[in-house]
């Protein structure tokens with residue numbers, strides 16, 4: 520019996536698509552397991568560098584088998600992100616359009632769980648700012664956690680509706696809209712998604728995609744770039760959207776350089792001949808994706824004259840308490856968010872003020888810690904950040920079993936002689952904090968993200 524029974528009308532709807540090969544596509548779904556791929560964090564240790572490289576992403580690698588990532592401490596240390604290979608193409612587009620040496624503000628509008636945010640962030644410098652937004656409140660914590668693990672201090676996480684961005688006129692240089700879609704590109708990984716697919720749902724998604732894009736168009740600068748992507752194969756959500764964009768706004772299409780051997784299908788929209796890039800399982804080693812990039816040629820006017828909202832800054836003696844633990848402490852602006860002490864690169868103060876006035880900010884830069892009496896309790900996010908000056912902090916190296924005990928928030932079987940706050944490390948990579956006391960260790964790994972799962976049998980199991 521066929522493993523995949525595609526929804527009625529689904530294959531029919533793809534039949535005329537340029538470059539679509541039904542035989543290869545069906546075979547890939549019936550007989551080939553989805554490949555497992557990871558993308559390394561360029562700001563941290565190169566975790567695993569064996570295996571075949573993803574052709575369009577130098578930091579992407581296919582793994583021969585799917586290990587249990589939950590039981591790999593380097594995963595928790597943020598050394599890599601588990602990401603489907605086709606999605607990594609967005610990084611290829613960014614590298615093509617990002618101007619050299621000029622700081623950019625990038626918006627990832629539909630960002631949770633953060634795969635593409637960490638991808639975009641990998642190609643960014645401290646002078647660049649990433650705003651990662653997610654409309655659904657319950658999906659924001661996982662986005663914030665994934666960016667915390669990535670460790671950089673040039674990201675802001677927001678929880679807003681696309682329409683809230685309309686008033687930020689000409690604020691962003693690059694916007695990624697990885698739109699909510701009918702999800703056919705994920706059928707192989709998630710066959711249950713087939714139950715949701717219908718022509719009516721494709722149409723609903725198309726309408727929502729138009730609304731989202733109309734809302735954010737004004738916040739893109741003249742000369743800036745809009746990257747649009749979906750994990751749908753339906754032309755209504757892809758090429759038709761490009762035509763609608765070019766007809767409704769001042770946008771021009773951009774052709775992205777690709778190699779033929781990558782197996783990506785380059786398409787053009789029927790009316791405006793806007794370029795698009797399609798990924799079909801069976802033709803690429805990855806899942807379904809559509810991506811396109813457009814350049815804005817029109818002007819949306821200046822940012823409104825609203826007042827900045829300033830943060831409560833840390834005062835001199837508070838900064839004195841933490842600056843020894845931070846690399847290049849003068850590069851940062853220190854402020855409070857409720858009781859938390861935060862640090863963000865100084866060059867983003869103005870952006871932070873403007874965003875804070877207009878959006879619902881869930882995290883900005885790196886959370887350093889909070890004061891309890893005279894002591895600063897360091898935050899988990901600080902441990903995982905790349906701004907920590909590890910030479911000034913105690914560090915305790917754990918073996919694999921001890922690291923798992925730590926990540927489970929259990930007692931750790933280790934004898935230590937040092938006292939005080941210590942980074943808990945695995946292979947030199949920071950997992951979090953513990954407080955070393957004369958006869959015990961207080962494990963400060965955050966409860967919410969600790970490992971609950973039972974240990975898999977040797978050889979690894981699926982997560």
Ligand SMILES: C[S@@+](CC[C@H](N)C(=O)[O-])C[C@H]1O[C@@H](n2cnc3c(N)ncnc32)[C@H](O)[C@@H]1O
Pocket residue numbers: 606628629630631632633634635636653654655658681697698699700727731
């Ligand atoms: C394809 S997923 C994003 C995946 C993410 N970019 C990544 O790479 O990890 C689409 C996201 O859009 C969000 N979303 C749903 N409805 C939305 C809307 N009306 N406006 C903006 N975003 C929406 C979903 O919550 C979801 O997180």
